[in-house]
Each structure stands twice: as structure tokens, then as C-alpha cells.
Amino acid sequence: MIEILSVTGPASIQDLGRFDQYRFGVGTSGAMDDVALRAGNILLGNDENAAGIEIPMMPFSLRFGRDMAFALTGAGVEAEIAGRAVPPWWRSHARAADILNIKAMPHGARLYLAVSGGVDVPIVLGSRSTQFRGEFGGLNGRPLQVGDILPCATSTATIGELGVEPADITLARPNTAADETIVRVIVAGEYDGFDADTQALFWSSSWKITPQSNRYGYRLQGPAVKPKAPIEKRSHGIVPGVIQIPPNGQPIIQMRDAQTSGGYPKIATVIRADLWRLGQARLGSKLRFEQTAYTDALAAEAEMSAYLERLRANVRLVEETRTCR
Amino acid sequence: MTAPDRPRISLLGTSALLFEAPGTFDLPHQRRIWALAATASKWPDIREAIPGITNLMLTFETPPRQLDDLITALNESWDSVESLAIGGREIRLPVTYGGEIGSSLRSVADHCGLSIDDVVSIHAAPLYTVFALGSHPGYCYLGGMDPRITMPRRQTPLQRSAGGSVSIGGSQTGVSASPGPSGWHAIGHTSWRFFDPSWPTPAALAPGDTIRFEIKQVVR
Amino acid sequence: MPIEITDIERLAQILARSGVDTIEIEEPGLTLKLVVDTAARIAAPATPAAPTTDHFVTAKADVAGHFLAAHPWQDKPFVAPGERIEAGAIVGLVKIGLLYAPVVAPTAGTVDAVIGETGAMVGYGTPIVRIRPFN
Numbered sequence: 274m275i276e277i278l279s280v281t282g283p284a285s286i287q288d289l290g291r292f293d294q295y296r297f298g299v300g301t302s303g304a305m306d307d308v309a310l311r312a313g314n315i316l317l318g319n320d321e322n323a324a325g326i327e328i329p330m331m332p333f334s335l336r337f338g339r340d341m342a343f344a345l346t347g348a349g350v351e352a353e354i355a356g357r358a359v360p361p362w363w364r365s366h367a368r369a370a371d372i373l374n375i376k377a378m379p380h381g382a383r384l385y386l387a388v389s390g391g392v393d394v395p396i397v398l399g400s401r402s403t404q405f406r407g408e409f410g411g412l413n414g415r416p417l418q419v420g421d422i423l424p425c426a427t428s429t430a431t432i433g434e435l436g437v438e439p440a441d442i443t444l445a446r447p448n449t450a451a452d453e454t455i456v457r458v459i460v461a462g463e464y465d466g467f468d469a470d471t472q473a474l475f476w477s478s479s480w481k482i483t484p485q486s487n488r489y490g491y492r493l494q495g496p497a498v499k500p501k502a503p504i505e506k507r508s509h510g511i512v513p514g515v516i517q518i519p520p521n522g523q524p525i526i527q528m529r530d531a532q533t534s535g536g537y538p539k540i541a542t543v544i545r546a547d548l549w550r551l552g553q554a555r556l557g558s559k560l561r562f563e564q565t566a567y568t569d570a571l572a573a574e575a576e577m578s579a580y581l582e583r584l585r586a587n588v589r590l591v592e593e594t595r596t597c598r
Numbered sequence: 599m600t601a602p603d604r605p606r607i608s609l610l611g612t613s614a615l616l617f618e619a620p621g622t623f624d625l626p627h628q629r630r631i632w633a634l635a636a637t638a639s640k641w642p643d644i645r646e647a648i649p650g651i652t653n654l655m656l657t658f659e660t661p662p663r664q665l666d667d668l669i670t671a672l673n674e675s676w677d678s679v680e681s682l683a684i685g686g687r688e689i690r691l692p693v694t695y696g697g698e699i700g701s702s703l704r705s706v707a708d709h710c711g712l713s714i715d716d717v718v719s720i721h722a723a724p725l726y727t728v729f730a731l732g733s734h735p736g737y738c739y740l741g742g743m744d745p746r747i748t749m750p751r752r753q754t755p756l757q758r759s760a761g762g763s764v765s766i767g768g769s770q771t772g773v774s775a776s777p778g779p780s781g782w783h784a785i786g787h788t789s790w791r792f793f794d795p796s797w798p799t800p801a802a803l804a805p806g807d808t809i810r811f812e813i814k815q816v817v818r
Numbered sequence: 819m820p821i822e823i824t825d826i827e828r829l830a831q832i833l834a835r836s837g838v839d840t841i842e843i844e845e846p847g848l849t850l851k852l853v854v855d856t857a858a859r860i861a862a863p864a865t866p867a868a869p870t871t872d873h874f875v876t877a878k879a880d881v882a883g884h885f886l887a888a889h890p891w892q893d894k895p896f897v898a899p900g901e902r903i904e905a906g907a908i909v910g911l912v913k914i915g916l917l918y919a920p921v922v923a924p925t926a927g928t929v930d931a932v933i934g935e936t937g938a939m940v941g942y943g944t945p946i947v948r949i950r951p952f953n
Contacts, residue, residue: 295648295657297793297801298731298775349891360889360908360918380891397795406778407735409795436911436918442890443916462608462616485757489779505750505768507623508732508739510648510655512613519781520753534650534732534739536751536768537781542611545661570612571661580916587915 274338275388275423278372282330283488286392286411286423289322290529291400300533301513302402302410305383305488305552308440308577309347309362313387315584316344316364316437318592323391323426324401326417328384333375335386337367341425342389342432348553349380349439363436381441381553390426405488405530435591441553443580453479454554456547457565457573461515463538466500474498475540479559480524486556488530493560497522504538511535514543514551516562526551546573605676607669612661617672618653623769625741627652628729629681632805636682637675641668649730649805651739651770684806686728691773691809693722695786697817699760702783706749706766717785718816720744721764721771728807736775736793736801740809743771755781762787764811773809875925876933877947883914885921885934885946897947901929909947910934927951 277284289310290303304310304327311321331350337343344364345352352359355371361380367373375384394401394412403411412421449455464472480493499522511517515527517537526543527535528551543551544565554560565573606618617634621627631649638656639647645657662668695718696703707717726740733739748769759765759780764773767782774780775792788811792802803809879885887895887910897909903923910921910932921934927949934946 292657293645294800295646295655296731297735297799298733298737299735299800357904357907360911361891362918398800404735404795406776407793407795408776434908434920434922436889436920438913438916438918439891459609459611461610462606462618503750507618507651507653508730508767508770509616509618509650509653510610510614510657510732512610512655512657514611514613519755520751525755532733532778533648534655534730535781539610542609542613545612567609567612567665571663574612574661583916587917591917 274425275392276336276338277417277419277421277423278334278336280333280417280419283416284326284328284330284333285403285405285416286324286394286401287327287403288324288391288401291398291402291404291410294398295510295533298533299398299404299407300531301529302400302404303529304385304402305529306347306385306549307552308549308581309383309385309553310387311581312362312437312440312584313344313346313364313385314391315581315588316346316435317342317387317389317432318588319387319389319391323387324394325385325387325392326423328375328386329382331375331378333384335373337369337371337373339369340367340431342366343373344387345384346387346439347381347383347385348378350375350384351377351379360436362439363434364432365434366431382555383552388425389432393424393426435588437584437588440549440580444577446550450559452555453559453561454550455561455563456543456550457570458516458541458543458562459565459567459570460541461539463500463504463506463518464540466502466504466538467498467540468501471498471500475524476562476564479561482554482556482558482560484556488528490528490531491526491551491554491560493524493526495523498524498540500538506536506538508534508536511539512542514545514548515539516541516543544570544573546570546577605673607672609665610655612658614655614657615665615668616653616655617676619676621652623652623741625727626681628727628741629683630676630679632684633679633682634672634675637679638672641671648732650732651729651741684804686804686807688725688808688810689803690812691788691790692812692814693764693786693788694815694817695721695764695813697787699763700784700786700817702765703785706747706783706785709749710747712746714816714818717747718813720747721766721785722811722813726771726809726811728803728805728809730805731801731803733772734774734776734778735795736803738772738792738803738807738809740771743769745769749783751781752783755779759784760787762789764788873950874930875927875949875951876945877909877921877923877949879912879921879934879940879944879946880942881912881914881919882941883912883919883939885936885938885940885944886911886913886918887932887934887936889918895932897929897932899929899931903927903929903949912940921946923947923949925949925951
């Protein structure tokens with residue numbers, strides 16, 4: 274088990290998400306950076322859907338109740354286990370009573386802590402992810418608090434320290450300035466409801482991610498992008514990544530805890546292969562959209578899958594070498 | 599360009615596709631959407647078929663390589679489906695109109711040029727049909743609202759609206775199942791449990807069920 | 819089947835960790851003999867290494883790849899000359915494929931010199947950091 278000693282901001286238990294409950298109004302939840310959670314689980318030999326802790330703010334600390342392997346992926350942080358520094362995208366081993374201290378997050382926006390065997394909270398409607406709106410999943414459907422005790426699946430495996438290359442190095446996008454994120458989008462149903470100048474403004478603008486951005490959605494700030502005439506849609510299903518334009522012309526990107534339906538006009542949707550990049554985009558940083566075709570979006574997903582497959586193969590090679598001992 | 603009497607089909611990135619039926623927001627159209635959902639949910643690589651208000655979202659288990667086949671199948675099915683009449687349950691929901699939670703009652707009345715009592719009696723008159731579930735766990739979109747109390751959604755959505763809020767958004771109405779952000783205007787509230795993840799079916803209501811609002815109190 | 823370089827690297831790792839110092843593989847048309855200098859290595863991770871005659875202990879790479887003195891996300895190298903480090907401290911990384919394998923200090927002491935150069939190809943046993951042990 275794990276005991277939370279200090280927490281800042283809404284840290285939560287997440288797996289890859291809850292994907293087949295839309296018809297009851299239940300959104301996906303799940304890790305905002307699913308690539309990072311998968312990488313942590315791959316490092317530990319876990320099921321890639323094993324639940325971990327998503328930590329959006331520092332400082333954060335916890336105590337391990339017994340010997341346990343763990344991995345830190347996602348954001349680059351200043352972390353120490355029992356006083357030893359833990360590099361980014363790294364697996365290490367804690368002994369019973371060791372304290373993991375995370376002090377600062379110089380890179381990215383969300384840290385993932387995966388533990389050997391996964392955080393063992395009950396599966397609710399097919400997932401361990403926290404559903405904040407419905408107040409279920411995760412630990413009692415709420416953010417983590419000081420004193421929380423998290424059950425962990427038993428695993429006695431001892432593994433050596435090892436790191437992997439962070440996804441945003443391997444999958445770096447060209448021409449990305451420092452403190453700027455570029456995501457690829459496919460135009461959505463109401464794109465043609467905006468005139469050519471407004472469309473051009475949407476593509477050329479560098480959007481600021483406002484402090485009102487969270488797991489529900491990212492509220493952006495920039496020039497007003499308004500349709501030719503007001504569009505009032507009948508409510509329809511939406512998914513994480515959908516970019517809505519409310520009447521004030523300031524885009525909102527729906528994220529993992531978004532409502533499952535909406536009616537504001539949609540100008541575009543961030544492709545699935547780039548959602549994790551949004552998950553690591555910092556408040557106050559800049560965001561740009563790059564138009565992509567459906568087939569290119571599928572190619573981007575294939576590229577992401579290939580990165581994960583290489584990770585699996587590389588880590589497996591290390592384990593095979595070890596078992597030859 | 600799509601002809602006005604043809605469905606509109608658009609992508610939601612690589613995760614889903616949206617089918618929007620032409621025509622009015624009414625029960626006959628919605629019954630065809632339910633029928634299309636029942637058909638499309640059995641297609642390969644489709645994870646779920648989720649009815650909206652005279653529209654349908656298909657989420658992908660695996661994004662199809664070719665979209666053309668799926669689009670053709672949707673159009674052909676829409677043209678051939680029989681309407682699916684669901685004989686649902688009737689629920690009576692006592693509502694307190696106005697008050698702190700229903701604080702937009704006055705602005706809806708002003709916007710529509712009606713008195714508060716008019717808005718309440720017009721809102722509580724119809725037998726509403728649950729057209730679709732969505733937004734948040736257990737939330738029901740209702741069909742049957744009188745267009746006289748239509749009010750456009752908010753310019754900027756509220757960060758937090760109370761659970762049990764009875765609200766109007768555009769020409770639709772509904773009751774929130776839990777607190778959360780909303781772009782709608784709350785005119786009242788009810789205390790009723792719409793969702794529990796431990797129930798065999800987690801949502802209390804399903805498309806085809808009907809709701810009648812009972813005026814419990816009007817707080818001015 | 820021909821033996822690949824990566825196979826040889828793996829075999830070398832396996833030998834090193836199992837304490838075997840020589841292996842010979844004979845296949846038609848091919849003979850491979852690997853000799854591993856295990857003496858210094860075996861002592862290293864388990865128990866603090868005894869200071870060598872020149873009073874330095876060397877942290878060595880134990881896989882083949884490219885040496886990184888700092889994590890790519892961090893400007894500051896893992897260690898710098900004059901720094902005091904604990905036994906087991908990470909003194910650098912070896913990048914092999916997508917993996918970052920740690921190079922660890924075999925003993926506590928003061929960093930005397932960082933020998934490895936970032937980006938340089940290193941192999942099993944390549945000296946990375948020279949450490950002056952305490953006492």
C-alpha cells in the first residue's frame with residue numbers, strides 16, 4: 274500500500290479510461306497523457322491499463338508501505354526516493370517506509386506514478402479511472418487527499434533501475450518553439466460555418482492556455498473566432514479533443530473529464546495521437562493547431578503505436594537478459 | 599455541400615463520427631435515430647452508437663481505414679430503418695421552480711416576454727420523452743418542450759451548476775444528475791437519483807421513458 | 819544463423835552477470851570466443867569495491883550504447899568533479915535504443931573526473947567516472 278503524505282492540486286487515480294459507457298452519459302476519464310501511463314506500466318511489466326496516479330502539481334509526497342517497484346513518467350520532475358534522485362521516465366525500487374518526494378516540475382504538466390501491479394482500487398463500470406462528475410471510480414470518486422491509503426496489487430518482483438526515452442523526444446514535432454505545443458486536428462462539422470478569414474485566424478493564431486484549463490477542458494485565449502452566423506446545435510455526442518467555439522469566440526478543447534455531449538459549434542478535433550501532448554501542455558503556454566487529413570491522422574497513430582511497441586521490445590530485451598542469469 | 603434534406607456526416611477526429619438527421623426535432627425523427635443506433639451498434643469496429651437529439655455518434659473500437667463504406671452504410675440504413683418505438687416508463691418529478699438553484703427563471707421569462715407563472719406552467723405542461731442520455735452520468739435530454747420558452751445557451755458556460763437543476767438550453771430542457779459546468783439556464787430543481795454505478799444499469803432512465811414535471815413550489 | 823552484434827552484447831552482459839568469464843560457441847563456419855574481465859565487475863555492485871592501488875575506483879558502463887552525462891531534459895550533468903556521491907548513485911546514462919541504462923557508482927566517494935563524453939559510443943567496461951573513495 275501507499276500513503277499520501279502531501280498533495281497539491283487534484284491528483285487522481287487513472288487508468289487508460291472508460292470507453293464504452295457513453296450511452297449512460299459517462300465520459301472516458303483516464304490519463305490525460307496516456308502514452309506516459311503506458312510507458313510507466315511497460316517499464317514495470319504491468320498490464321498497460323494498470324491504474325497509476327496522475328499528479329498535476331507539486332509538491333507531492335507519499336510513503337511506500339512495503340518493498341515495491343515504481344516508475345515515474347510524463348512530466349519532468351525533481352524527485353527523490355529515500356533521498357536518491359530519480360531521473361525522468363524512470364523505474365526504481367522503494368523499500369518499505371521509503372518516502373518519495375516530488376518537489377518541482379520543470380518540464381510538462383502531469384506526472385504519472387505507476388507501481389508494480391498497479392493501484393488496486395475497484396473497477397467501476399469497466400475502469401479504475403476517477404469519474405469526478407459521477408463521484409465514482411478511483412479512490413471514492415474524488416481527488417487524493419493527505420492520509421489516503423492506496424491499495425496496491427501484490428508483486429514481489431525486484432527489478433533494476435532503468436529509464437526510457439520520453440515520448441516527446443522520440444515523437445518530437447518539427448518547428449515547435451520552446452513553451453509551445455503544436456497539435457494536429459481534423460476539421461469538424463461546423464468548420465464551414467466560419468468564413469475564410471476566420472478559419473485562417475484559427476490556424477495562424479498562437480493560443481494561450483488559460484488558468485481555467487483542467488481535465489474537463491482547456492479554455493484558450495486569443496483573437497475571437499466567430500461563425501458567419503450564430504450556430505445553435507441540437508445536443509450531440511462529443512469526445513476528448515473536440516474544439517468548441519462558444520459565442521464569445523474563445524475556443525474550448527474538451528478533455529478527458531468533458532461532458533459526453535454538447536451543442537456549441539465545433540471547428541475541429543485534436544487527433545487521438547496528439548491528445549497526450551495537450552495533457553503535458555502547461556497553463557499559460559502557447560498552443561497552435563495544424564490541419565491534418567484523416568489518413569495522416571491514422572499514420573500519426575501508427576507512429577505512436579510503433580514507439581510503444583519499440584518500448585515494449587526494448588524493455589523485454591532487458592528482462593530476458595536478466596532471466597538468463 | 600450536403601443537400602438540406604440529406605443527413606450531415608462529420609468526423610470527430612479519429613475517435614468518432616457524427617451523423618445528423620435532417621428535419622425537425624420531434625419524436626418521429628428520434629425514433630428513427632434509435633432504430634439506426636440499434637443497427638449501427640452491431641457493425642464491426644463500432645464501440646458504441648450513442649443517440650443525441652436527432653443525431654447519432656458512433657465511437658470507433660478501431661478507426662476505419664476507409665470511411666466511405668461506413669458513410670454509405672449510415673446513409674442507406676437511415677433511408678431504410680423503420681422507426682423504433684420504445685415503450686418506456688413514466689416518471690413523475692416534483693420540481694421547485696425558481697429559488698437559488700433556479701435563478702434563471704426570471705431571465706428566461708424576460709427573454710421570452712412571459713410572466714414567471716407562464717414559464718412555469720408552459721414548462722410543466724407537456725409529457726416529455728427521454729430522447730437521449732448524455733452530458734454527464736445519468737443526464738437525460740428531453741423532447742417535447744414548448745418553443746415559446748426557448749432561450750439560447752449562455753455566452754460563456756458556468757463553471758458550476760447544482761445537481762438536480764432543471765434547465766433550458768436552446769429549444770431543449772433537462773435535469774442535471776450531478777453538479778458540474780453548464781451552458782444552460784437553470785429555472786428550478788428536483789431531488790431524484792438519476793444515476794448509481796452500482797445499479798445493474800447505472801442510469802435510472804433510458805431513451806423512450808417519459809417524464810412529467812409536477813409543480814411543487816414556485817419561489818420568486 | 820549468423821550471430822548479430824546485438825547478440826554478442828547480450829551474451830557479454832549475461833556472462834558478466836553470471837560470473838562466467840569465458841564462453842566459446844562453435845557453429846559450422848563460425849567460432850565465437852568471448853572473454854570477459856569479470857574481476858572488477860563482480861565486486862562492484864554487491865559490496866563497496868576496495869580502493870585500487872592508485873586509490874581510485876571507476877564507474878563503468880555495463881551495456882553498449884551512447885553515453886549521456888545528463889538526462890536530455892536536464893542541463894545539469896548527473897555528477898561533476900568534486901561532488902560527493904553515495905554508492906549506487908547514478909553518474910550517467912547509456913542510451914541503447916529507447917532505453918536509458920544507468921551507470922552507477924560502485925562506491926561512495928568524491929568524483930575525481932568524468933571520463934565519458936556525452937554522445938560517445940561506449941561498450942561494456944568503458945570507464946565513465948573516476949571516484950576517489952572515502953577514507
